Amino acid sequence: MFAVFRDLVRYNIEFAIGLILVTIVVVFSAASFFSPVDPSLIYMTIPDQPPSPQYWFGTNSRGQDMFWQLSAAFRNSLIFGLTVAVLSRIISIAVGLTSGYVGGWVDRVLMFINDIFVSVPIFPILVLFYFVLRNHMDSFTLALIMAAFGWPFDARLIRSVAVGLKHREFTRHAVFAGMSTRKVLLEEHLPYVMPIVFATFMNNMLWSIGLEVTLAVLGFTNINQPTIGTVLYWANSHSAMVVGTWWWIVIPVILIVMTFLGLFLLAVSMNEYIDPRSRLRRMGA
């Protein structure tokens, strides 16, 4: 595991950049655990102060210190992304492995359902959920709904690997030795799909955080909980750009770009690492 990591950092500049970006963002958001102020309170400092040694990222028109506000926002958004990614990974592993290994009509039915989930446009459905639930919509509910829609792409990917594993020698040995299907899947096949799971994990986080930003900017989530999207929502509703409090928009946008670029680079470089052909090309062997 450590050797893989070292190789990635050494031979893959994209992985190194991605790792640095994500580390910065994670450290920044972890700082919120030591935050001296409650980020949900307003009018705690002087409003509309530009960035200064006292307020590193300035303060917004709601009297919040942007440094701690953003720190808490990024923590909440990252936790949200992690929740969605973990939950949807569980579904995609279960569906992908079962479908690939069992095959036959189980495979066909699961993949039919899978294709339906891929094609349904999720945004109108999420808006509908908000419309119906209104203030009952907290970030965990949202995470559950998104996880229910975030698995099908990756389930198909995992299935394609599992189909290949099914005909390998060791699977037959395991079956002859009397292993149950569940055991074969969890103990024999799961380790083989783990790299894909990790790579898609990042992509899934990107997707879910991006959707959360979109919903929150439109005001379709709980706007009193600081997340990346709600920070932008409040900035918009106070017309930050017109009023001239540019740091309220510019600093979050820079941090968002860093987060997304970092996660994306990690996902891409891991994908490349999984493919032995492109790995060898890169390492010059």
Place this chain on the structure above:
Amino acid sequence: MQGYLWFIGKRALQMLAVIFCGISATFLVTHMSPIDPVEQVLGRLSSRANLSPEAIIATRAALNDLFGTGAPILEQYVNFWTRMVQGDFGPSLMAFPTPAMNLVTRAMPWTLGLLVSATLITFVIGNLLGALAGYNQNNRFFKIFGIIAMGIQPIPYYVVAFILLIIFGFLWPVLPISGGFAMDVTPGYNWPFISSVLQHAILPTFSVVLVGFGGWFIGMRALVSNVVNDDYVTYAELAGVQKSTIVGSYVIRNAMVPQLTALALTLGGVFSGTVITEQVFNYPGLGSLLIDAVNAGDYSLVLAVSSVSITAVAVAIFIVDLLHPLLDPRVRAE
């Protein structure tokens, strides 16, 4: 030919399944929720106007009738479908008494125009440049281009649209940033109107293209760089086939098949993107309508927009699937 029909039949079945499940989901979401739509609408109505108790009771009865609530859930479901098939979603509360469906059909062309043009531009440019980049792997221009594409691609639609809005709205105001056409032109088939529509479409389309093309570029580059090393390409090169023929007919055509599948799979996401873009640029399409409807608590309009958009995306995916046999002869021959 029979293989083609079999293929179409399978895809059509899939499309119907998607529409069925999607619209059933909208029904379930709206009916399984703890909040009664009738009470919600009543709350909104009575907060604005001073209604007498008798009027409230009468309105409640009328709304119950309209939404079909109160009947057993299965009966409601059947009623829901019969109305759905007729395209009858009841009157919009936001623009009473215009039927919700009228508002949707009015907004539809804007979204469709934005979606189709943005998708086509994105797909063609991204794949063409990606193929060239994959074929000329050591070209410095394409390498820099690849880095830029990679940098923009993961950023959410909203942020890209917003950055464009800031650049063209505040820093360099040359393009209209809001609305579908200028206020001083009369809608119709006249040149001022058309040119105004085109001008207003530039920024929204550009923002969708900017976010979308990187994915196609990177995907196509990877696909082509694999195809280029295949034996049949080497053989064609050795046999002295013209370079443009190799790239056009051998490399791109083969690499296009998975890209077309990917197009069908991402259409739903592109639709979400246009919805958001419309909101940012105040474009008069389905997205703006949906958001206005949610904010106004317009129940039938929200249902109408989400059902129509689910259907529209499913049909669009079906159309993309129909193009498949043009590229991949195996589908026809099977």
